[in-house]
Amino acid sequence: MWYHGHDVTALMKDATFADVVFLLHRGRMPVEAERRVIDAILIASADHGPGSPSAAAMRTVASGNRAAPEAAIAAGILAIGDAHGGAGLACLALITRGVDLVKQQGLSMDAAAQRIVKEETSAGSRLPGLGHRAHTTDPRTAVLFGMMADAKLAGAGVEFVRALEAVAARTIKPLPINVDGAIAAVLYDLGFPPAMGKLIFIIGRVSGLSAQLIEEYTRERPMRIKIPYVYDGPKPRT
Amino acid sequence: MWYHGHDVTALMKDATFADVVFLLHRGRMPVEAERRVIDAILIASADHGPGSPSAAAMRTVASGNRAAPEAAIAAGILAIGDAHGGAGLACLALITRGVDLVKQQGLSMDAAAQRIVKEETSAGSRLPGLGHRAHTTDPRTAVLFGMMADAKLAGAGVEFVRALEAVAARTIKPLPINVDGAIAAVLYDLGFPPAMGKLIFIIGRVSGLSAQLIEEYTRERPMRIKIPYVYDGPKPRT
Amino acid sequence: MWYHGHDVTALMKDATFADVVFLLHRGRMPVEAERRVIDAILIASADHGPGSPSAAAMRTVASGNRAAPEAAIAAGILAIGDAHGGAGLACLALITRGVDLVKQQGLSMDAAAQRIVKEETSAGSRLPGLGHRAHTTDPRTAVLFGMMADAKLAGAGVEFVRALEAVAARTIKPLPINVDGAIAAVLYDLGFPPAMGKLIFIIGRVSGLSAQLIEEYTRERPMRIKIPYVYDGPKPRT
Amino acid sequence: MWYHGHDVTALMKDATFADVVFLLHRGRMPVEAERRVIDAILIASADHGPGSPSAAAMRTVASGNRAAPEAAIAAGILAIGDAHGGAGLACLALITRGVDLVKQQGLSMDAAAQRIVKEETSAGSRLPGLGHRAHTTDPRTAVLFGMMADAKLAGAGVEFVRALEAVAARTIKPLPINVDGAIAAVLYDLGFPPAMGKLIFIIGRVSGLSAQLIEEYTRERPMRIKIPYVYDGPKPRT
Numbered sequence: 001m002w003y004h005g006h007d008v009t010a011l012m013k014d015a016t017f018a019d020v021v022f023l024l025h026r027g028r029m030p031v032e033a034e035r036r037v038i039d040a041i042l043i044a045s046a047d048h049g050p051g052s053p054s055a056a057a058m059r060t061v062a063s064g065n066r067a068a069p070e071a072a073i074a075a076g077i078l079a080i081g082d083a084h085g086g087a088g089l090a091c092l093a094l095i096t097r098g099v100d101l102v103k104q105q106g107l108s109m110d111a112a113a114q115r116i117v118k119e120e121t122s123a124g125s126r127l128p129g130l131g132h133r134a135h136t137t138d139p140r141t142a143v144l145f146g147m148m149a150d151a152k153l154a155g156a157g158v159e160f161v162r163a164l165e166a167v168a169a170r171t172i173k174p175l176p177i178n179v180d181g182a183i184a185a186v187l188y189d190l191g192f193p194p195a196m197g198k199l200i201f202i203i204g205r206v207s208g209l210s211a212q213l214i215e216e217y218t219r220e221r222p223m224r225i226k227i228p229y230v231y232d233g234p235k236p237r238t
Numbered sequence: 239m240w241y242h243g244h245d246v247t248a249l250m251k252d253a254t255f256a257d258v259v260f261l262l263h264r265g266r267m268p269v270e271a272e273r274r275v276i277d278a279i280l281i282a283s284a285d286h287g288p289g290s291p292s293a294a295a296m297r298t299v300a301s302g303n304r305a306a307p308e309a310a311i312a313a314g315i316l317a318i319g320d321a322h323g324g325a326g327l328a329c330l331a332l333i334t335r336g337v338d339l340v341k342q343q344g345l346s347m348d349a350a351a352q353r354i355v356k357e358e359t360s361a362g363s364r365l366p367g368l369g370h371r372a373h374t375t376d377p378r379t380a381v382l383f384g385m386m387a388d389a390k391l392a393g394a395g396v397e398f399v400r401a402l403e404a405v406a407a408r409t410i411k412p413l414p415i416n417v418d419g420a421i422a423a424v425l426y427d428l429g430f431p432p433a434m435g436k437l438i439f440i441i442g443r444v445s446g447l448s449a450q451l452i453e454e455y456t457r458e459r460p461m462r463i464k465i466p467y468v469y470d471g472p473k474p475r476t
Numbered sequence: 477m478w479y480h481g482h483d484v485t486a487l488m489k490d491a492t493f494a495d496v497v498f499l500l501h502r503g504r505m506p507v508e509a510e511r512r513v514i515d516a517i518l519i520a521s522a523d524h525g526p527g528s529p530s531a532a533a534m535r536t537v538a539s540g541n542r543a544a545p546e547a548a549i550a551a552g553i554l555a556i557g558d559a560h561g562g563a564g565l566a567c568l569a570l571i572t573r574g575v576d577l578v579k580q581q582g583l584s585m586d587a588a589a590q591r592i593v594k595e596e597t598s599a600g601s602r603l604p605g606l607g608h609r610a611h612t613t614d615p616r617t618a619v620l621f622g623m624m625a626d627a628k629l630a631g632a633g634v635e636f637v638r639a640l641e642a643v644a645a646r647t648i649k650p651l652p653i654n655v656d657g658a659i660a661a662v663l664y665d666l667g668f669p670p671a672m673g674k675l676i677f678i679i680g681r682v683s684g685l686s687a688q689l690i691e692e693y694t695r696e697r698p699m700r701i702k703i704p705y706v707y708d709g710p711k712p713r714t
Numbered sequence: 715m716w717y718h719g720h721d722v723t724a725l726m727k728d729a730t731f732a733d734v735v736f737l738l739h740r741g742r743m744p745v746e747a748e749r750r751v752i753d754a755i756l757i758a759s760a761d762h763g764p765g766s767p768s769a770a771a772m773r774t775v776a777s778g779n780r781a782a783p784e785a786a787i788a789a790g791i792l793a794i795g796d797a798h799g800g801a802g803l804a805c806l807a808l809i810t811r812g813v814d815l816v817k818q819q820g821l822s823m824d825a826a827a828q829r830i831v832k833e834e835t836s837a838g839s840r841l842p843g844l845g846h847r848a849h850t851t852d853p854r855t856a857v858l859f860g861m862m863a864d865a866k867l868a869g870a871g872v873e874f875v876r877a878l879e880a881v882a883a884r885t886i887k888p889l890p891i892n893v894d895g896a897i898a899a900v901l902y903d904l905g906f907p908p909a910m911g912k913l914i915f916i917i918g919r920v921s922g923l924s925a926q927l928i929e930e931y932t933r934e935r936p937m938r939i940k941i942p943y944v945y946d947g948p949k950p951r952t
Contacts, residue, residue, distance in 0.1 A: 003761060005710035009853045012754040013861075016730050017918070020757050024925035027709070040726040043734045047717060049469075053302030056465040057313055060298055064291030065319020068544040069803075069909050070795060073916055074788035075295055075313040078554075081303020081784060083460035089783075139723045147727075195783050195931060199924040202787055204731070206920050210913040211738035217909060222321035227294040227463065231287075233503070234481035241523060243948035250516040250619045254492050255680070258519050262687035265947070278488040281496050285479060306782040307565075307671050308557060311678055312550035316792075319546060327545075381488045433545050433693060437686040440549055442493070444682050448675040449500035455671060471741070472719035525945075529778030532941040533789055536774055540767030541795020551771055551789040557779020559936035698797035703770040703939065707763075 004028070018042065021203065026191060033151030034190060038200075040147060041183050044140050045201045047208025053079040056225075058209045062216045063225045069213055076209040077202055085205070087180035088187075088197030091129030091161070094120075095188045098164070099156045109156075113163035117171060129161060129181025130168055141182035148186055157188030242266070256280065259441065264429060271389030272428060276438075278385060279421050282378050283439045285446025291317040294463075296447045300454045301463045307451055314447040315440055323443070325418035326425075326435030329367030329399070332358075333426045336402070337394045347394075351401035355409060367399060367419025368406055379420035386424055395426030480504070494518065497679065502667060509627030510666060514676075516623060517659050520616050521677045523684025529555040532701075534685045538692045539701045545689055552685040553678055561681070563656035564663075564673030567605030567637070570596070571664045574640070575632045585632075589639035593647060605637060605657025606644055617658035624662055633664025718742070732756065735917065740905060747865030748904060752914075754861060755897050758854050759915045761922025767793040770939075772923045776930045777939045783927055790923040791916055799919070802911030805843030805875070805898035808834075810908060812878070813870045823870075827877035831885060843875060843895025844882055855896035862900055871902030 001008040003020060004027050011020060015029075018038040022030040030038065050059060058076030065071050080086070094116060101112040120127055132138055148154035161181050168175045177185075184197050192200075239246040241258060242265050249258060253267075256276040260268040268276065288297065296314030303309050318324070332354060339350040358365055370376055386392040399419050406413045415423075422435050430438075477484040479496060480503050487496060491505075494514040498506040506514065526535060534552030541547050556562070570592060577588040596603055608614055624630035637657050644651045653661075660673050668676075715722040717734060718741050725734060729743075732752040736744040744752065764773065772790030779785050794800070808830060815826040834841055846852055862868040875895050882889045891899075898911050906914075 001762075002712050005713045007712065008758065009857050012757050012854065012857045015757060016732060016753045017756040017760075017921070018731050020760050021921045024761055024921055025928065039730045042731040043726050043729060044722065046731075046734050047738060048715075051464045053298055053461060053463065056463055057295055057298040057302070059465055060291055060295040061313065061317045061319075064295070064317035064322030065324075065546070067320045068316075068547060068795075069912055070541070070791050070916065071316040071319060071544060071547050071550070073913070074547070074550070074791045075299065075316045077784050077788045077791065078306075078309040078313045079299045079302035079784075081299075081309065081782075082305045084302030086303075140726065143723050143726045193928060193932070195928055196924075198783055199787070199927065202784065203920050203924055206917050207731070207735045207738055210910075210917055213913065214739065214907060214909055218907070223291060225291065225294055225465065226289045227297055236478050236483065237481045239524075240950050243951045245950065246520065247615045247619050250519050250616060251623075253519060254515045255494055255518040255522075255683070256492060258522050259683045262523060262683055263690065277492045280493040281488050281491060282484065284493075284496050285500055286477075303784070306557075306785060307674055308553050308555075308678065308779070309782060309785055309788070311675070312553045312785070312788070315546050315550045315553065319544075377485045378488065381485050385489075431690060431694070433690055434686075436545055437549070437689065440546065441682050441686055444679050445493070445497045445500055448672075448679055451675065452501065452669060452671055456669070474716050474721065475719045527940045529774055529937060529939065532939055533771055533774040533778070535941055536767055536771040537789065537793045537795075540771070540793035540798030541800075543796045544792075547792040547795065551775065551792045554782075554785040554789045555775045555778035557775075557785065558781045560778030562779075699767060701767065701770055701941065702765045703773055 021200075025196065033147065033153055037144065037147050037153070037186055037190065040144060041186065041200055042204035044179055044183070045204030047205070047211065050212060053084040054205055054209060055212050058213060059216050059220075060225045062213055063220070063223055066217060066222055072213050072216075073206060073209050077206070080198065080202055080205065085201050086198060087128040087178075088184050088201055089194055090197070091181050091184035092187055092192075092197035093194040094128060094164075095157050095160050095184055096194060098160045099188070102156065102160075109159055109163040110167065113160065113167040117164065117167045121172070127164065127168060127175065129184050130165060130175035130177060132176065132178040137176045138178045138182070140179040141177050144182045144186050148189065153189055155189040157185040161185040259438075263434065271385065271391055275382065275385050275391070275424055275428065278382055279424065279438055280442035282382075282417055282421070283442030285443070285449065288450060291322040292443055292447060293450050296451060297454050297458075298463045300451055301458070301461055304455060304460055310451050310454075311444060311447050315444070318436065318440055318443065323439050324436060325366040325416075326422050326439050327432055328435070329419050329422035330425055330430075330435035331432040332366060332402075333395050333398050333422055334432055336398045337426070340394065340398075347397055347401040348405065351398065351405040355402065355405045359410070365402065365406060365413065367422050368403060368413035368415060370414065370416040375414045376416045376420070378417040379415050382420045382424050386427065391427055393427040395423040399423040497676075501672065509623065509629055513620065513623050513629070513662055513666065516620055517662065517676055518680035520620075520655055520659070521680030523681070523687065526688060529560040530681055530685060531688050534689060535692050535696075536701045538689055539696070539699055542693060542698055548689050548692075549682060549685050553682070556674065556678055556681065561677050562674060563604040563654075564660050564677055565670055566673070567657050567660035568663055568668075568673035569670040570604060570640075571633050571636050571660055572670060574636045575664070578632065578636075585635055585639040586643065589636065589643040593640065593643045597648070603640065603644060603651065605660050606641060606651040606653060608652065608654040613652045614654045614658070616655040617653050620658045620662050624665065629665055631665040633661040636664075637661040735914075739910065747861065747867055751858065751861050751867070751900055751904065754858055755900065755914055756918035758858075758893055758897070759918030761919070761925065764926060767798040768919055768923060769926050772927060773930050773934075774939045776927055777934070777937055780931060780936055786927050786930075787920060787923050791920070794912065794916055794919065799915050800912060801842040801892075801894035802898050802901075802915055803908055804911070805895050806901055806906075806911035807908040808842060808878075809871050809874050809898055809902045812874045813902070816870065816874075823873055823877040824881065827874065827881040831878065831881045835886070841878065841882060841889065843898050844879060844889035844891060846890065846892040851890045852892045852896070854893040855891050858896045858900050862903065867903055869903040871899040875899040
């Protein structure tokens, strides 16, 4: 058995899972700094507690279906759509569009960012990857950008989201780069396509869903999860 | 286009969906009474409100993923496991085992029911298809058994669950046949295999999930559903 | 138990599943002609053979997972995306846009259809609901439109897709209304929102997936389905 | 943000993903040898090519649904049932039963293995974790057991599957421990419950599904996957 020409038993002995994630998607082994960034992204995505839609969907399915762990994990992944976990993909697509403006039309980073902000706001969209309810600046962004800078891996992706942040601060309001925006920038600079913005989040998140699923099976009763609601339809007919 | 030799446009003009459900699974068109029983089962299965695990899982996925209706419906179906919606399949398998004892070993219905009750209780299992939290007798059971009796369709399936109910009442406690048990008995007498006990529930339930999904998209905010929990793990390390 | 104020046991006795599909989505019982149209749509959607992506995905999951019918059905539904089964939703959204142009901007049906065709073709999109590989005219379209005309239920939806077909024939090439376009037009005139264009297809299709799943369990071996491929990556390293 | 009391930004800087998989499931950080075993299991599970049911199901869904990567990944996971990817869970449950016989009833490893082999064969079951089509001895088993021995982590789990292999060789035929059996033994000795036998396979496999999904989107046409079949039902009626 080989992964892109590398013997699997040799990889089992010498490599880490993050090496193999990189290898399977890019067709070559990562250098040490690339591998560490993949690890950091997977770790940041692994678990956001039982309150996130992916964990809630997984637990609700486990509550009715205690014999098929694959069904609960699949349901958790299905909650990773546009409103939850979709910002990475959307931001990576935005970066791709922005950097293409720089490369193909010769715009400066700042001019490209202005163009993208204008297009998004006039379409009524929020800028994916910028802003966060709780944090003013997201400490995970600093970790990822620090790693990229130290290893001299930061490129047009990181530069473009920083331009985006600066334009947004001038023309809308301070919207610091959140972890989704940081991950998207970093994935761009590592050479991944837009779909990877969601897929790497899924790869990481499955580990948190797995740990919570074992907890649900072990500590909770079947059928425990109810969605609260008030019925406001017609009364029974007589 | 044909379904088992029947032209689809002719079916569109003259048949009902319940006719086609029967046709696709049994390879022939139903008689009127068979078709009415299929309709009654699909109607009984269609919707049990937002509180059931299938609806809760569907709504939770829709809450994070508002662009893919297929993802929300699929998650709702995944909640139909053993603890929720699984009693029909389990009861139909039990009936198949019980009636085989009658046919192959010459036991009476009562003796076969005694044997099955003994095996299930000594394995620590509850009897699927018997008992219900809210109802003493389930009115839906009476409707289904009434239809079968009127059309002279009731056979060994209905007879066996009644024997099961009688044995349980004598040896455990009064456990009236619930709607899952009634559906299983009826499906047995209509010639369906055990898997149909769950599948017909899924076919019916998808309609209720669909109606609730449109309601969720139209009337509710994204990310609204949270599972309540109390964190009882280790404290942050310093 | 009630569905929108209707007692479920009364519905089991007197109604059909198509009545209840209508009731759950629209909050009232259908008239006879509306119910017949719902039946016709569900029947047309029920099964397109093992070659469709939904059936292929269902059978592939069943091939690896023979203990969880819900997993196989869910996978079949997940294949109902944009490329397969998505034309109904897309066409219903197009009709809604087109008829809004008529109602809100006072355009004629023909002018509204011209505007929509222009917008779609300049965006590089195909017109959903028009054209078909095999048929020149789809006989299912005639059945549905005939029912709507006979019952005087046809309205702006049917009128608009006909205008679309006429504009396409003048400006592109003959593209007859296919079954997806006919279903979308009919659903519009029955008062359903765009999501119903995909959801009613899913409700119908689950019955065909169920019948094929029982066939797969009964007649086929586990692990039988393989995707053919040619490996063209790097050679094993030495 | 913390995982079991560990600050997430600190983990992003210093830990690997395998560390966090261990931490989330066991509530403590692994020692180096434990982490390396988790990496080796994830790597061994990551990808078995497009021919496995999980990859085939994922690609089939992607073929009909090109807008929702989460739907394709979820379908791939749903194929991980009993016939594909289920041997790890089944073998881990078997080991748990076997070692309980040793601990609670004072049997020797060999006697416990004899009992389990007898029970499984008289129930008509194959022994999960033993035997393989292609390999006589699986090189991945040697890697995993070597790691466990070197780090002095091997315990009752490894000992029991070896006893199982010896009993099978004496009483049935040579059935070498395959990678599923080796993973199950190792997970037992690392303190994981039976469900982890399937869940760690899913965590690893999602990375291979992700890489193949990007390939499917990038290199293949929509609707390309067809299940071959021969229709043998009734002829069209006239």
